[in-house]
Amino acid sequence: MKTKHFIYLFVLFLMAFNCSSSSDTDTMETPNPDPDPTPSEKVTYDADIKSILSSNCISCHGSTPTQNAPMSLTTYTQTKNYIDQIIDRVNRTGSGKMPPSGQLSSQEKAAFQQWKTDGLLEN
Numbered sequence: 001m002k003t004k005h006f007i008y009l010f011v012l013f014l015m016a017f018n019c020s021s022s023s024d025t026d027t028m029e030t031p032n033p034d035p036d037p038t039p040s041e042k043v044t045y046d047a048d049i050k051s052i053l054s055s056n057c058i059s060c061h062g063s064t065p066t067q068n069a070p071m072s073l074t075t076y077t078q079t080k081n082y083i084d085q086i087i088d089r090v091n092r093t094g095s096g097k098m099p100p101s102g103q104l105s106s107q108e109k110a111a112f113q114q115w116k117t118d119g120l121l122e123n
């Protein structure tokens with residue numbers, strides 16, 4: 001009688017263990033299939049570009065440009081008009097690179113290119 005109970009318990013234990021281990025495997029076999037949850041969302045000036053400029057550029061390209069910067073990059077229209085020069089400068093690594101000290105991250109550089117591809121939307 002006791003042995004029979006033990007076998008039942010053992011079988012139950014095995015079943016429970018199997019279930020949990022197979023669900024672990026399921027989780028590992030289905031990594032997040034969509035790393036970008038909103039792939040259809042376009043890059044816009046308000047959502048993406050403005051904050052990159054504020055953090056990295058307007059210390060010189062402010063509404064009154066300083067440190068010999070030739071132009072302001074504080075509005076949508078100004079930024080849009082300079083998009084080709086901006087893409088050129090942020091992707092340089094030598095002379096004339098922007099910002100002059102350091103580099104934008106590759107995501108930030110890509111955001112300017114994608115903004116142009118998406119049609120230079122304001123918002």
Ligand code: HEC
Nearest residue numbers: 056057059060067068069070082085086089096098099100
């Ligand atoms: C430390 C000050 C400083 C910062 C920060 C800075 N710039 Fe500049 N920028 C300058 C100066 C000075 C020039 C003019 C000299 C030159 O053309 O290299 C310039 C020139 C440029 C030009 C060329 C304009 C033309 O007429 O062709 C572009 C485009 C530009 N910057 C974009 C940016 C962007 C985008 C950022 C931020 C990612 C940035 N800059 C950050 C100082 C700065």
